[in-house]
């Protein structure tokens with residue numbers, strides 16, 4: 001039985017806000033996304049009223065889940081602070097409530113220092129894999145880096161926060177939906193020993209979605225905090241590409257211990273990578289290093305190496321910017337073919353030449369984390 005947006009709206013008309021006004025009449029609802037029996041939307045409320053709204057959120061989620069044909073429903077509360085408070089063009093910092101009663105993400109007045117983000121229970125360390133622009137191989141790197149970390153004996157999770165193009169389900173060959181476990185927490189999917197969560201499990205990869213700011217944060221908060229991660233040593237977050245407001249907000253909202261930047265060697269990509277590094281520095285997240293992807297090409301026939309895009313650019317850039325250089329990954333058909341087939345190299349050919357490169361990168365990342373070995377950094381609020 002297929003569910004329509006109208007079915008959801010009709011159901012929500014029977015759910016009332018704390019003021020007794022039906023949800024559909026209060027102007028608080030985001031766009032309602034319905035895809036293949038999965039329903040996703042957020043309720044935007046005043047930051048001071050989050051507590052009063054939590055039972056409404058829960059009731060809305062339960063009501064939608066009870067609609068015949070609905071297989072999963074995700075409803076999040078978001079609260080937004082206006083950007084007007086003293087900012088010099090800085091982005092608004094959104095405070096998002098943990099949808100099922102988690103602590104508000106950040107406190108603090110305009111221009112002041114925010115409290116560090118609350119840790120994610122059971123998760124020791126969270127790192128981001130980011131790129132200044134799309135298509136540089138960020139997700140491929142994130143997957144193989146996560147597997148490389150797991151190969152060192154760590155318990156590793158992978159959160160695909162690339163809401164604009166979630167590709168982790170495809171890269172790991174994962175299909176299906178995460179189940180709801182005790183305490184209304186989603187149970188991550190399992191892929192090659194990793195605990196995996198992706199917005200791609202909740203909406204179809206092909207579904208074009210218009211993401212508004214609060215929805216971005218709702219989705220991220222739910223995927224980070226409404227998931228039963230178990231006990232993890234490292235959670236690798238595959239960030240959306242770019243350095244816009246959504247990425248900056250994410251970098252602020254996730255208690256990151258560090259970030260890995262992926263770039264190709266071209267000048268233009270490096271300019272974007274530099275922006276990525278600047279973004280993380282701005283929010284006091286240490287940059288663990290740069291990976292140069294599609295660094296060189298080894299001819300499969302003659303073995304000759306060609307530096308297609310002027311290889312070495314990222315290494316030089318890393319030295320210039322004073323961040324570690326983590327390694328170079330060649331442009332190779334095997335990397336593409338295994339990624340696209342959902343059989344990542346580090347898991348399926350762990351001793352092959354490319355897997356060795358990724359595993360080396362993972363060891364360097366682990367060592368960087370150990371060297372950093374300090375508590376979550378203070379996060380500066382931009383007003």
Ligand SMILES: Nc1ncnc2c1ncn2[C@@H]1O[C@H](COP(=O)(O)OP(=O)(O)OP(=O)(O)O)[C@@H](O)[C@H]1O
Nearest residue numbers: 134135136137138139140241330331332335336339
């Ligand atoms: N080193 C490599 N050699 C060959 N192909 C690669 C390599 N790295 C990535 N690719 C391929 O390039 C394409 C883009 O990679 P990927 O999806 O990882 O990039 P991305 O930066 O995450 O992109 P986006 O952010 O736009 O989703 C994929 O088809 C992937 O298989």
